[in-house]
Amino acid sequence: MLHIVDDEEVIRDALAWLAQSRGLAARGYAGGQAFLDSVGEPDLEGDCVLLDVRMPDMNGVAVFDQLIGRGLLPRLPVIFLTGHGDVPMAVDSLKRGAFDFFEKPFNDNQLMDRVDQALAASRAAAVSDQVRMRLATLSAREREVLDLILAGKMNKVVADELGISMRTVEVHRAHIFDKMQVKTAVELAGLLK
Amino acid sequence: MKNPFRLPRRASLSRPWRWLVPLLLVLLFLAVLLWLPWQARQMEANERQEQLIADTLWVEQTLRFELARSEEALSVLGADLLVKPPAPEQLQARLDQMFKNGHELRRVLWLGSDGTTLAHHGLELPPGGLASVGAEAMEMARLTRAGRYTEPYGASAHAPGMIDYYLPLFRRGEYAGALVASYSLKVLLDETVPWWFAQDNALALLDRDDERVAARADGGPGRGVYTHRRALDLPGSSIVLATDSVKGSPRLLPNLLVGSVIVLALGLLISLMSLWRHISRTLAAESALRQQMAFRTAMENSLLTGLRARDLEGRVTYVNKAFCQIVGLPAEELLGKKPPMPYWAPEATLDYEERFAKILAGTVTPQFETVFQRADGVRVPVLVFEAPLVDSRGEQTGWMSSILDITDRKKAEELNRQQQEKLEASARLATMGEISSMLAHELNQPLAAISSYTAGALNVLERADKGVPIEPNLLRRALEQARQQAQRAGQIIKSVHEFVKKSEPQREEVAIKSVVDGVRALVELQARKSWVTLQFALPPALPTVLADRLMLEQVLLNLTRNGIEAMAELPPERRILRIAAGFDAAQVSVSVIDNGHGIPPDVAERLFSPFFSTKAEGMGMGLSICRTAIEFHGGTLTHAPNPGGGTVFTFSLPRRDVAAAASATGAPELK
Numbered sequence: 001m002l003h004i005v006d007d008e009e010v011i012r013d014a015l016a017w018l019a020q021s022r023g024l025a026a027r028g029y030a031g032g033q034a035f036l037d038s039v040g041e042p043d044l045e046g047d048c049v050l051l052d053v054r055m056p057d058m059n060g061v062a063v064f065d066q067l068i069g070r071g072l073l074p075r076l077p078v079i080f081l082t083g084h085g086d087v088p089m090a091v092d093s094l095k096r097g098a099f100d101f102f103e104k105p106f107n108d109n110q111l112m113d114r115v116d117q118a119l120a121a122s123r124a125a126a127v128s129d130q131v132r133m134r135l136a137t138l139s140a141r142e143r144e145v146l147d148l149i150l151a152g153k154m155n156k157v158v159a160d161e162l163g164i165s166m167r168t169v170e171v172h173r174a175h176i177f178d179k180m181q182v183k184t185a186v187e188l189a190g191l192l193k
Numbered sequence: 194m195k196n197p198f199r200l201p202r203r204a205s206l207s208r209p210w211r212w213l214v215p216l217l218l219v220l221l222f223l224a225v226l227l228w229l230p231w232q233a234r235q236m237e238a239n240e241r242q243e244q245l246i247a248d249t250l251w252v253e254q255t256l257r258f259e260l261a262r263s264e265e266a267l268s269v270l271g272a273d274l275l276v277k278p279p280a281p282e283q284l285q286a287r288l289d290q291m292f293k294n295g296h297e298l299r300r301v302l303w304l305g306s307d308g309t310t311l312a313h314h315g316l317e318l319p320p321g322g323l324a325s326v327g328a329e330a331m332e333m334a335r336l337t338r339a340g341r342y343t344e345p346y347g348a349s350a351h352a353p354g355m356i357d358y359y360l361p362l363f364r365r366g367e368y369a370g371a372l373v374a375s376y377s378l379k380v381l382l383d384e385t386v387p388w389w390f391a392q393d394n395a396l397a398l399l400d401r402d403d404e405r406v407a408a409r410a411d412g413g414p415g416r417g418v419y420t421h422r423r424a425l426d427l428p429g430s431s432i433v434l435a436t437d438s439v440k441g442s443p444r445l446l447p448n449l450l451v452g453s454v455i456v457l458a459l460g461l462l463i464s465l466m467s468l469w470r471h472i473s474r475t476l477a478a479e480s481a482l483r484q485q486m487a488f489r490t491a492m493e494n495s496l497l498t499g500l501r502a503r504d505l506e507g508r509v510t511y512v513n514k515a516f517c518q519i520v521g522l523p524a525e526e527l528l529g530k531k532p533p534m535p536y537w538a539p540e541a542t543l544d545y546e547e548r549f550a551k552i553l554a555g556t557v558t559p560q561f562e563t564v565f566q567r568a569d570g571v572r573v574p575v576l577v578f579e580a581p582l583v584d585s586r587g588e589q590t591g592w593m594s595s596i597l598d599i600t601d602r603k604k605a606e607e608l609n610r611q612q613q614e615k616l617e618a619s620a621r622l623a624t625m626g627e628i629s630s631m632l633a634h635e636l637n638q639p640l641a642a643i644s645s646y647t648a649g650a651l652n653v654l655e656r657a658d659k660g661v662p663i664e665p666n667l668l669r670r671a672l673e674q675a676r677q678q679a680q681r682a683g684q685i686i687k688s689v690h691e692f693v694k695k696s697e698p699q700r701e702e703v704a705i706k707s708v709v710d711g712v713r714a715l716v717e718l719q720a721r722k723s724w725v726t727l728q729f730a731l732p733p734a735l736p737t738v739l740a741d742r743l744m745l746e747q748v749l750l751n752l753t754r755n756g757i758e759a760m761a762e763l764p765p766e767r768r769i770l771r772i773a774a775g776f777d778a779a780q781v782s783v784s785v786i787d788n789g790h791g792i793p794p795d796v797a798e799r800l801f802s803p804f805f806s807t808k809a810e811g812m813g814m815g816l817s818i819c820r821t822a823i824e825f826h827g828g829t830l831t832h833a834p835n836p837g838g839g840t841v842f843t844f845s846l847p848r849r850d851v852a853a854a855a856s857a858t859g860a861p862e863l864k
Contacts, residue, residue, distance in 0.1 A: 011641060
């Protein structure tokens with residue numbers, strides 16, 4: 001989902017149309033507060049914010065600070081849209097984790113390419129978040145088994161090394177695959193690489 | 194500071210002595226003067242007294258002599274009577290003779306030894322016979338056998354007294370009678386005493402009781418001051434001659450000399466007193482003057498205003514401390530100086546000389562601003578007030594000037610002006626920046642929107658190529674939006690154009706002279722600040738032009754400022770900026786000519802391009818704007834090197850009459 005935060009309705013509308021023309025879902029917000037009120041946990045589909053710096057009620061930087069404060073940042077990439085002369089501010093924002101900034105007037109399709117990249121990054125961040133959550137559900141013995149599986153050891157070797165029976169290893173392995181929501185060891189390795 | 198009105202210092206130590214000595218002398222003199230007439234009077238009195246005594250003695254002698262002569266005659270007669278008595282007729286004749294010789298003799302009796310009257314001549318005997326005093330006198334005379342006088346008798350208020358003389362006659366020792374002569378004392382005095390003595394002295398004969406028996410006072414009664422008594426020393430009589438001078442005691446100022454000396458002394462005293470009063474008044478005045486002077490000196494020294502007095506020839510006669518500070522020279526180097534003054538700045542010499550010539554001619558500019566050069570070369574702008582200096586007789590002796598150092602004021606003015614200019618410039622810049630920023634923002638929005646809509650539309654078309662079906666409604670809406678935004682942008686530009694149009698120049702008929710006059714004050718201010726001499730050469734009959742006055746003033750200000758700044762490196766006396774105007778059949782031209790550094794060729798190429806500047810703080814807009822402004826009026830702005838060094842900037846504008854004629858004949862109007 002692309003979130004467009006700009007006080008100018010025409011701009012919101014035009015950017016939404018542009019996103020739509022590239023098959024992206026977009027939603028407009030007339031001000032920073034309206035956006036902060038409705039934004040929630042990003043999903044795995046990926047999110048991205050186009051944030052206008054100059055807005056009457058709450059400027060873009062203030063909105064950005066709030067997003068950082070809520071810990072949403074890596075999963076909710078922010079692309080600033082700046083007017084003339086806001087470059088130092090934009091550079092500062094980049095240092096603090098903004099995804100990119102575009103100075104008006106911008107090349108629309110270049111902007112949309114960056115939006116695509118931002119959405120991908122958002123998705124990746126969302127996935128790694130979920131993997132971490134799943135790993136957290138494993139018991140200590142299951143983590144030991146997981147490490148040995150990822151090292152490419154056969155069940156027999158794992159049982160020997162841990163001093164447990166083959167049967168037990170297989171039960172652990174099933175639990176791990178279940179908790180990590182994967183079907184094969186290859187899939188597991190891909191998830192955790 | 195040197196003060197020409199300084200008073201001599203008073204010697205206060207000798208003050209008591211100065212008065213004591215003349216005072217003592219005067220007192221001594223007065224004492225002598227008082228003593229002298231007293232002494233003189235005393236001497237005169239003594240002298241008179243002595244004179245009177247001598248005169249009295251002389252009178253007494255005279256009286257005695259007269260009586261003695263009479264006694265002699267009687268004794269001769271008595272002798273003759275005893276020897277041979279003459280016939281009565283003879284006797285009478287002889288007595289007559291005696292009476293003629295001495296008028297005082299009033300009666301003669303011849304008495305026999307028995308007392309009978311044998312002969313009688315002169316006054317009748319009074320009824321009572323001879324005076325009672327006579328018997329005693331006759332007795333004494335017979336006893337002493339010598340003639341004897343009686344005491345005076347018969348004196349009364351109306352009649353003078355008489356005196357008798359008894360001469361006893363003896364014949365061979367036998368008393369044979371007596372001759373009795375009676376004298377009138379009054380006549381005795383009248384006849385015997387000379388007139389001059391009687392004139393000066395009252396004479397009196399007194400008996401033994403001091404009763405007056407006869408008196409003579411031709412010169413009036415005596416004063417009783419100088420008197421003398423002298424007994425006549427007649428046998429048997431104690432008659433006394435008393436003299437009394439008619440002169441009074443000598444007056445206190447008996448003679449002119451003493452009087453005049455006293456008058457002179459009084460005069461001296463009075464003049465001394467008045468001198469004293471005069472001196473004390475002078476001293477009081479001097480003290481007041483001294484105090485006044487001290488007050489004035491303190492005032493002059495505390496003044497921040499410089500004071501300078503000059504005589505009618507322009508020679509400096511007085512300067513105060515503040516003036517010395519303003520010009521940075523000690524008073525000694527200024528007093529007595531005649532122009533050219535050491536504080537004259539070379540570039541303003543003409544001004545000074547002009548004013549000085551006026552002063553010599555007796556007129557003066559009461560107030561003007563000028564520049565003095567301090568000893569260290571710094572120029573000090575000053576405000577000078579001149580007023581005639583008039584002496585106590587009301588005659589003008591010179592000029593008094595007060596000089597105000599207005600460096601700070603000038604600085605403040607200049608600072609103020611610069612700040613004002615900066616403020617205006619930055620206000621202009623701010624306005625320009627605001628307008629352009631607003632314009633950019635306003636245009637950015639529709640343009641960005643148009644860009645996004647069209648990019649999206651292209652995306653849709655691209656996807657259609659890949660087989661994605663087109664949604665015509667969506668595409669139409671996007672293109673409709675793009676069109677609207679393009680129209681909005683056009684609207685914005687139109688409104689800006691409207692705004693700009695409002696500040697378009699207003700053309701009117703303008704005289705070049707009025708343009709020059711309009712900026713003159715500003716240019717002069719700048720020129721004075723940079724010590725540049727301005728010269729104006731404007732022909733009287735310049736044709737007018739059709740132009741925006743403010744723009745022309747702006748151009749002229751720009752050019753003069755450039756010229757003045759170009760001469761900053763020159764010595765002040767060579768900094769001359771000329772503003773000259775001229776015209777031909779078609780155009781009026783104005784030239785601004787400086788003697789500055791000129792324009793190198795590489796600079797000349799880019800001179801009129803925007804944002805080109807040779808000045809550190811220049812915006813590079815000046816000449817570019819000037820050229821635009823002049824071209825806007827259908828004129829030209831050119832520059833050429835000044836043959837004497839420097840640059841000539843000339844702008845030419847069409848004459849109004851020519852331009853009007855051109856437009857009337859249908860020629861394209863200059864716009």
